[in-house]
Amino acid sequence: MQYINVNEQQSLIMSETVLPEILADECLLKVKAIGVNRADFLQRAGKYPAPAGESKILGLEVSGEIIQCGQLAGVNHLGKPWQNGNKVFALVAGGGYAEFVKVKASQLFTLPQGFTFEQGAACAEVFLTAYQSLFTIAALKPTNKVLIHAGASGVGSAAIQLAKAKQCHVVVTVGSEEKAQACLALGADAAIDYQQTDFVTWSKANVPSGYDVIIDVVAGDYVSKNINVAALDSQLVILSMLGGRYCEKIDIAKLLSKRITLSASTLRNRSNSYKAQLVANFINDFYPALLSGNIKPIIDSIYPWHQAEKAHKKMENNGNIGKIVLTVF
Secondary structure, three states, X not given: OEEEEEOOOOOEEEEEOOOOOOOOOEEEEEEEEEEEOHHHHHHHOOOOOOOOOOOOOOOOEEEEEEEEEOOOXXXXXXXXXXXXOOEEEEEOOOOOOEOEXXXXXXXXXXXXXXXXXXXXXXXXXXXXXXXXXXXXXXXXXXOOEEEEOOOOOHHHHHHHHHHHHOOOEEEEEEOOHHHHHHHHHOOOXXXXXXXXOOHHHHHHHXXXXXXXXXXXXXXXXXXXXXXXXXXXXXXXXXXXXXXXOOOOOOOHHHHHHHOOEEEEOOOOOOOHHHXXXXXXXXXXXXXXXXXXXXXXXXXXXXXXXXXXXXXXXXHHOOOOOOEEEEEOX
């Protein structure tokens, strides 16, 4: 099969390898579309290796058709056996940038009727990451006040929709007026352009009681700023460190006085059982909303997979609003 490889110069090139061999509880997919994530070019640069035992090929989410099922693949959420020809999308720990990929059957989603493969490829990573952050970790409650950094990103756009589905007050930070308008169109109550306005100053004036939940992909100095605008008994969830791995000053007194819970999480290196339960919980809570269109994947752009280099460059330059997707043909 063909796949996208990383050469010694860290460039993306097309290469050939053997088909993955599935285990009894897995399915083999013919990949139709691939979701692009920042983890892909971090792995490409040698900064985010695949978990032990997983494919070293790039790619964390795919959409496609089942072409082989293991004997213990089980049934989908409708109680029907997984079978060849089923259209699905899925989160994978690696191997997505390829013509074929193996997936644990318990981590598959049925592609909603009317969805394109491109839409399917834009769902799993962002919605599961946002769902895990808001509900599994932060225990989001209806009408909570939520701050989402990088609101126009894939995870940000998913988190806005999930939080608004629970009637929460949602504020986002973005890097441009275009991104601000995109977030407002998704239901965000306010969008702060951090290029023009300090989000701490704005929040002190407009959300004086503070935020109950803060979703942060920036880290760095944002950690101390988040503490300044956090509410009593709030949840601060850090998912990435686009602003750097260190924060020079953290006011522990404020952490204590506000009783803030600070959590950090990645999804890729979670156990298969954890991911299976996360998928099951999301299906139970939000799959009907996906079917009805009340929540939806936001796609910025679609590239043929031979132009993966161009897709990576766009994401590295923060030029996307929503997901970037590669099509396989």
